[in-house]
Amino acid sequence: MEPIDDQAVARAWSAYRAASGDPEPEPTDVVQFGDSAAMADELLALVLDGTKRATAGLVRDSTPERRPRPGWPWLVCDGAGTPRAVLRTTEVRTGLLDSVDDAFAWDEGEGDRTRASWLEGHLRYFLRQGEREGVPFDPASDEVLFERFELVWTA
Secondary structure, three states, rough: OOOHHHHHHHHHHHHHHHOOOOOOOOOOOEEOOOOHHHHHHHHHHHOOOOOOOEEEEEEHOHHHHHEEEEOEEEEEEEEOEEEEEEEEEEEEEEEHHHHHHHHHHHHHHHHHHHHHHHHHHHHHHHHHHHHOOOOOOOOOOEEEEEEEEEEEEEE
């Protein structure tokens, strides 16, 4: 993935604030979905077409004060690091990987949208992440952050 373009983020956030009246001086987070440019673009396309309305990450990836909260606006970039949309968190919960339910798997919008394929895909992803970071992922003890969101603005 290409690095996120900080100047483009500032311009996009300014345009979002002008259009929405949101008083937040900056986004609570700026992200790219996935772990490759192709995956970031694919998942972003699902957000933009209305299919994807949820995401999951490891709790250990955020500090308690930076953990998403309902109402928080955040910016998502494509695989080239270009800001494309502002999302607003609507719901957050934590739990083990296998605590995912059918509704959340459907809302993530990936694959065939079943719980079984969600579990398979996210287990592979978190194992890859753990290997890359040198901190193995343990599905029996590592908590996952399950986040639902709404699309509120597109660049």
